[in-house]
Amino acid sequence: MQTSEDITMLSALKKDNRLEAYQYFFMRYYKPLCLxxxxxxxxxERGKEVVQQLFIEVWQERTYRKIAHSPGGFFYQLLYERCLQLQQPAATAAACPPCKTGPALVPQALTNQLAVLLDS
Structure with a gap:
């Protein structure tokens, strides 16, 4: 939810690149973003690192200038995309290297009912 204070601070941030305004957003959204x-x-620990890095990059690259409506929504969207990117390499790393199909199936003993059906 966007408050009037969010609007005021966003305006100050975009107009003058005021660090105090950016600190306001850090203090307001850091904990919920970490969660x-x-x-x-x-x-x-990895979650905290990702959020801290996100705030650093947004400040250094002045990405906050792209905020159109809700600063909270802006930060949540960036975080969501970043977390998805971090999850993808982990998922592909678990795949079988030669064939990329996933872990190999381990043979299991046939259950008694299945063994009887195959014997008939």
């Missing part, structure tokens, strides 16, 4: 990152990544 979301931890949920998506399954690791508290």
């Amino acid at each position: 979301k990152a931890c949920q998506m990544l399954g690791n508290v």
Whole structure:
């Protein structure tokens, strides 16, 4: 939810690149973003690192100038995309290297009912 204070701080940030305004957004959204990152990544420390890096990059690249409506929504969307990117290499790394089809099937003993059907 966007507040009037969000609007005021966003205006100050876009107009004068005021660090105080950016700090406001960091303080307001850091904890909820960490919670979301931890949920998506399954690791508290990794979640905090991702959120901190996100805030650093947005400040350095002045990406905050692209915020059109909700600063919270902007940060959540960036975080969501970043977490998805971090999850994809983990999923592909688990695939079988030679064939990329996934882990090999391990033979299991046939159940008694199946063995009887095959014998008949």
